[in-house]
Amino acid sequence: MSAFIIFALLACLMLTGMPISISLGLTVLTFLFTMTNVPIESVAMKLFTGIEKFEIMAIPFFILAGNFLTHGGVAKRMIRFATALVGHLSGGLALAGIVACGLFAAVSGSSPATVVAIGSILLPAMVNQGYPMKFGVGVIGTSGALGILIPPSIVMVIYAVSTNASIGKLFIAGVIPGFLLVSLLMLVTWVVAKKRNYPRLPRADFKTVLRAFRESVWGLMLIVVVIGGIYSGAFTPTEAAAMSAVYAFIVSVFVYRDMTLKDVPKTLLSSANMSAMILYIITNAVLFSFLLTSEQVPQKLTAWITGMGLGSFGFLVMVNLLLIAAGNFMEPSSILLITAPLLYPMAMQLGIDEIHLGVLMTVNMEIGMITPPVGLNLYVASGISHLGLTETTKACAPWILVMLAYLILITYVPIISLWLPNLLFK
Numbered sequence: 001m002s003a004f005i006i007f008a009l010l011a012c013l014m015l016t017g018m019p020i021s022i023s024l025g026l027t028v029l030t031f032l033f034t035m036t037n038v039p040i041e042s043v044a045m046k047l048f049t050g051i052e053k054f055e056i057m058a059i060p061f062f063i064l065a066g067n068f069l070t071h072g073g074v075a076k077r078m079i080r081f082a083t084a085l086v087g088h089l090s091g092g093l094a095l096a097g098i099v100a101c102g103l104f105a106a107v108s109g110s111s112p113a114t115v116v117a118i119g120s121i122l123l124p125a126m127v128n129q130g131y132p133m134k135f136g137v138g139v140i141g142t143s144g145a146l147g148i149l150i151p152p153s154i155v156m157v158i159y160a161v162s163t164n165a166s167i168g169k170l171f172i173a174g175v176i177p178g179f180l181l182v183s184l185l186m187l188v189t190w191v192v193a194k195k196r197n198y199p200r201l202p203r204a205d206f207k208t209v210l211r212a213f214r215e216s217v218w219g220l221m222l223i224v225v226v227i228g229g230i231y232s233g234a235f236t237p238t239e240a241a242a243m244s245a246v247y248a249f250i251v252s253v254f255v256y257r258d259m260t261l262k263d264v265p266k267t268l269l270s271s272a273n274m275s276a277m278i279l280y281i282i283t284n285a286v287l288f289s290f291l292l293t294s295e296q297v298p299q300k301l302t303a304w305i306t307g308m309g310l311g312s313f314g315f316l317v318m319v320n321l322l323l324i325a326a327g328n329f330m331e332p333s334s335i336l337l338i339t340a341p342l343l344y345p346m347a348m349q350l351g352i353d354e355i356h357l358g359v360l361m362t363v364n365m366e367i368g369m370i371t372p373p374v375g376l377n378l379y380v381a382s383g384i385s386h387l388g389l390t391e392t393t394k395a396c397a398p399w400i401l402v403m404l405a406y407l408i409l410i411t412y413v414p415i416i417s418l419w420l421p422n423l424l425f426k
Contacts, residue, residue, distance in 0.1 A: 013027060073259075079097075090198060094198070097119075098186050116384070158333055174362070184402060360417075
């Protein structure tokens with residue numbers, strides 16, 4: 001009964017248009033003050049102890065690194081490199097957009113930032129080459145979702161903070177699924193482009209490819225700094241985030257010189273604003289998790305699911321349906337912070353690996369980024385292309401179906417997610 005009251009109260013507050021973070025906090029305070037005898041001191045104590053985790057510091061650092069690279073000319077160089085690699089194929093610019101999104105995702109960790117950085121440059125070029133705007137929007141809007149799957153991923157950090165999973169293992173686990181999704185999107189795009197006879201670019205010679213690679217290598221090296229540093233044991237994931245911010249600053253200001261020192265305060269301010277928003281959501285979600293635990297909601301749900309005899313197969317179906325539905329109305333950070341503490345104990349009871357669950361939930365968050373009515377990538381792509389939200393959604397629909405098929409594959413073939421982390425973290 002308490003679980004029903006908690007979630008009904010949360011739903012009512014959210015339906016009023018109140019921000020999710022405030023809805024979470026008010027739900028906790030209302031329930032605690034009216035229906036329990038929990039002392040307010042314990043709430044205050046939990047508020048501070050819940051967010052003093054060292055891993056949380058990775059979030060603002062990765063956001064700062066992504067902002068430096070977004071405004072530092074890295075995207076342009078990655079697009080040139082991607083175009084040199086695959087531009088000669090059918091639908092070359094579209095394929096280059098997918099490759100560029102994958103590369104930029106690996107240095108930004110943000111899905112909307114990937115759509116903005118790649119789409120604002122590539123979409124006008126695609127239209128000038130004779131591609132339909134809707135085709136370009138569908139490709140870039142969907143491929144931008146790679147920003148939360150390919151490490152470093154802010155969404156994976158949030159999942160790790162919520163469940164105490166290993167950030168390093170999650171980052172490594174995202175590599176093969178990310179590469180697989182890039183390949184799948186490229187295959188579908190190539191088939192469509194070949195069927196519709198979309199234009200291709202002249203084949204770049206080896207010198208052109210090498211020059212494009214040299215221009216983009218400083219940005220690509222961030223992947224080595226983060227993943228290589230974590231795997232080698234040189235530093236922890238949080239320290240890797242700090243190193244990535246410093247590295248991105250040096251590359252943007254002193255190497256590429258597309259950003260001046262005068263631009264740095266503005267970048268710091270925008271990063272601080274975004275970090276504050278996410279950390280405020282985390283703070284209220286910690287309180288919400290505290291309330292659920294005090295009312296034994298996770299334990300009761302686990303017993304209920306186990307008693308139904310669904311097994312791991314049925315449980316994973318339920319998880320996907322729940323997260324896809326939530327993705328239509330909430331943004332990824334809020335969804336993970338609310339659902340991960342509930343789903344994690346059930347998954348452990350059913351023998352589902354915590355890393356596999358993390359990748360599975362991240363892929364669901366990707367789909368949520370491109371599904372209406374609140375898919376952030378849809379709004380970003382709509383703003384860049386000047387298409388209406390309905391038209392943008394229709395443009396992304398074929399690739400959304402591809403993403404759903406990919407989700408089924410990731411869900412029931414866990415070796416895709418687990419092979420590399422099991423190999424490297426024996």
